[in-house]
Amino acid sequence: MDWFPLWLSLRVATLATLISAMVGLPLAWWLAHGKFRGKGLLDALVTLPLVLPPTVLGYYLLIVIGRNSAFGSLYESATGGPLVFTWQGAVVAAVLHSLPLLVKSARAALEAVDHTYEKAARSLGAPEWKVFWQVSLPLARLPVMAAITLAFARALGDFGVTLMVAGNIPGRTQTVAVAIYDAVEAGDGETARTLVLAVSALALVIVWVAERLNSRAAAAS
Amino acid sequence: MMEARIRKKFRSGADSSGFTLDVHLRVGNGITVLFGPSGAGKTLTLDAIAGFSDPDEGRILLDDRILFDAAAKVNLPPRERACGYVFQNYALFPNMTLRENIYFAAAHLPRVERHKRVNEALERFALKDVAGRKPNQLSGGQKQRGSIARALVAEPGVLLLDEPSRGLDALLRRDLYDVLREVRSDYQAPIILVTHDLSECLELADHVLIYRDGQIVQSGEAPAIVESPTSVEVARMLGIFNLLPVEILALDPGRNWSKVRWNGMDIEGPYFPGHFLGDKVTLSVRPADLKVVNRQEKLAGNQVAVPLRRVVNTAEGVRLDFEGISVELSQSEYTTKTDNDSWVIEFPAQALRVL
Numbered sequence: 023m024d025w026f027p028l029w030l031s032l033r034v035a036t037l038a039t040l041i042s043a044m045v046g047l048p049l050a051w052w053l054a055h056g057k058f059r060g061k062g063l064l065d066a067l068v069t070l071p072l073v074l075p076p077t078v079l080g081y082y083l084l085i086v087i088g089r090n091s092a093f094g095s096l097y098e099s100a101t102g103g104p105l106v107f108t109w110q111g112a113v114v115a116a117v118l119h120s121l122p123l124l125v126k127s128a129r130a131a132l133e134a135v136d137h138t139y140e141k142a143a144r145s146l147g148a149p150e151w152k153v154f155w156q157v158s159l160p161l162a163r164l165p166v167m168a169a170i171t172l173a174f175a176r177a178l179g180d181f182g183v184t185l186m187v188a189g190n191i192p193g194r195t196q197t198v199a200v201a202i203y204d205a206v207e208a209g210d211g212e213t214a215r216t217l218v219l220a221v222s223a224l225a226l227v228i229v230w231v232a233e234r235l236n237s238r239a240a241a242a243s
Numbered sequence: 244m245m246e247a248r249i250r251k252k253f254r255s256g257a258d259s260s261g262f263t264l265d266v267h268l269r270v271g272n273g274i275t276v277l278f279g280p281s282g283a284g285k286t287l288t289l290d291a292i293a294g295f296s297d298p299d300e301g302r303i304l305l306d307d308r309i310l311f312d313a314a315a316k317v318n319l320p321p322r323e324r325a326c327g328y329v330f331q332n333y334a335l336f337p338n339m340t341l342r343e344n345i346y347f348a349a350a351h352l353p354r355v356e357r358h359k360r361v362n363e364a365l366e367r368f369a370l371k372d373v374a375g376r377k378p379n380q381l382s383g384g385q386k387q388r389g390s391i392a393r394a395l396v397a398e399p400g401v402l403l404l405d406e407p408s409r410g411l412d413a414l415l416r417r418d419l420y421d422v423l424r425e426v427r428s429d430y431q432a433p434i435i436l437v438t439h440d441l442s443e444c445l446e447l448a449d450h451v452l453i454y455r456d457g458q459i460v461q462s463g464e465a466p467a468i469v470e471s472p473t474s475v476e477v478a479r480m481l482g483i484f485n486l487l488p489v490e491i492l493a494l495d496p497g498r499n500w501s502k503v504r505w506n507g508m509d510i511e512g513p514y515f516p517g518h519f520l521g522d523k524v525t526l527s528v529r530p531a532d533l534k535v536v537n538r539q540e541k542l543a544g545n546q547v548a549v550p551l552r553r554v555v556n557t558a559e560g561v562r563l564d565f566e567g568i569s570v571e572l573s574q575s576e577y578t579t580k581t582d583n584d585s586w587v588i589e590f591p592a593q594a595l596r597v598l
Contacts (some may be wrong), residue, residue: 139337143347144294144320146347156347161337
């Protein structure tokens with residue numbers, strides 16, 4: 023039994039969740055509190071990956087990070103290798119897959135914080151980053167952690183975008199979702215069953231943790 | 244010195260009728276109370292000053308700084324306004340200890356100075372012993388002092404307090420008033436306090452602005468403002484007046500005398516300048532300024548006999564509610580009068596004011 027796909031998926035999902043959180047939490051804050059033109063458009067853009075077919079997203083990603091793209095060639099000259107069809111490519115795919123969910127739920131969590139605290143912080147002369155980092159985020163800690171946990175589960179489960187951007191190279195870019203597809207195609211029922219059960223159990227635990235965090239948040243408020 | 248001209252219009256919606264805030268305040272050092280019923284625009288005024296709500300028109304100046312000017316398109320964000328705001332629920336950050344809360348407000352100071360200032364504030368507001376506690380482990384009074392200390396550490400140019408005594412019991416209120424009086428004497432900047440509680444207004448105010456329906460209907464020094472409401476509305480709001488609709492029957496400036504008719508009874512009062520015979524006016528008189536006397540053979544000119552409706556015990560003594568008029572007297576005075584079988588109200592002439 024080759025456990026590599028599961029380990030790869032865990033590694034990819036962890037890294038993708040970190041990146042999603044670093045990009046997504048400030049973005050969620052900005053969408054929750056900012057007053058700017060085009061906020062509705064930005065909101066729609068963030069939601070789009072939730073509803074578009076994975077192939078469409080994969081296609082866009084190939085255009086943006088492919089070897090001929092500006093970003094792709096920049097990455098290649100910096101690291102010596104291409105981004106597509108590597109496990110790092112799978113990270114990009116997982117970020118795209120998990121970010122919308124993280125932004126949506128983190129935004130809801132940040133908006134639920136009593137605005138009086140933020141007003142108080144601003145009236146005390148705090149700049150916005152400080153309001154976000156020292157007041158809003160700590161106060162929304164539990165639901166934000168729940169949002170990050172769910173984003174991790176979603177990053178773990180990506181199939182379509184990963185397949186298009188990172189491919190299906192066993193031992194290199196084959197994540198667990200792709201490996202299951204591969205095993206079913208090859209008629210390897212045992213591998214498929216084992217991985218399916220492992221992923222299901224993992225997902226169940228993650229969702230349970232997220233629910234616990236949310237119910238603790240509800241109890242605390 | 245703080246000056247604000249604020250105009251803000253709210254369109255009527257499904258669940259609200261339209262509302263316009265249109266006020267002009269000039270506020271010096273000391274405590275200025277914005278007094279009025281809920282929904283009169285008091286808190287909205289604070290929010291406009293602090294930068295949480297943008298007026299449609301107007302200008303807000305704090306000392307020599309322009310915080311807001313609609314015409315010149317100046318609108319400083321709240322963090323640059325230096326307006327200390329003490330919120331109704333204190334808004335101490337629940338994720339920080341009291342010390343951290345106050346430290347948060349001292350960010351503009353250099354490190355060493357910062358520690359010193361935070362310690363001074365804790366000392367001054369008697370919070371040293373509880374500095375390491377989170378807000379949910381503090382008593383109501385401690386939270387309150389903590390939020391005032393935190394606001395002052397940021398060195399604001401004006402201190403805004405939104406109903407600071409809401410939800411406090413009588414004893415804590417007294418403590419709060421002591422703290423605020425102390426702050427007033429140390430802090431050389433305007434303090435603006437919002438309340439709908441008359442006794443709080445009178446207890447603390449140097450200056451009172453009376454709000455009604457988005458406008459300032461009267462302003463003046465406290466406590467004199469209570470003695471001289473300029474309109475029926477204000478008298479109603481001050482809530483301590485008998486309002487008597489009367490017709491002027493006779494006026495004599497020479498003797499400083501007048502005679503009016505109320506409910507078919509004649510009462511003598513002082514001369515009312517600017518009014519004519521036959522004018523129908525409203526007189527105000529404080530229940531405590533009226534007297535009840537034993538019935539004599541014949542009623543004097545400023546005495547009327549009125550049926551008594553009920554006797555109410557109050558914090559100060561006893562209130563006698565007659566038909567259309569109330570009289571307040573002390574418990575001991577009431578005891579000497581109880582054996583009267585009929586009640587005669589005497590109007591000391593100088594207690595009558597025309598609105």
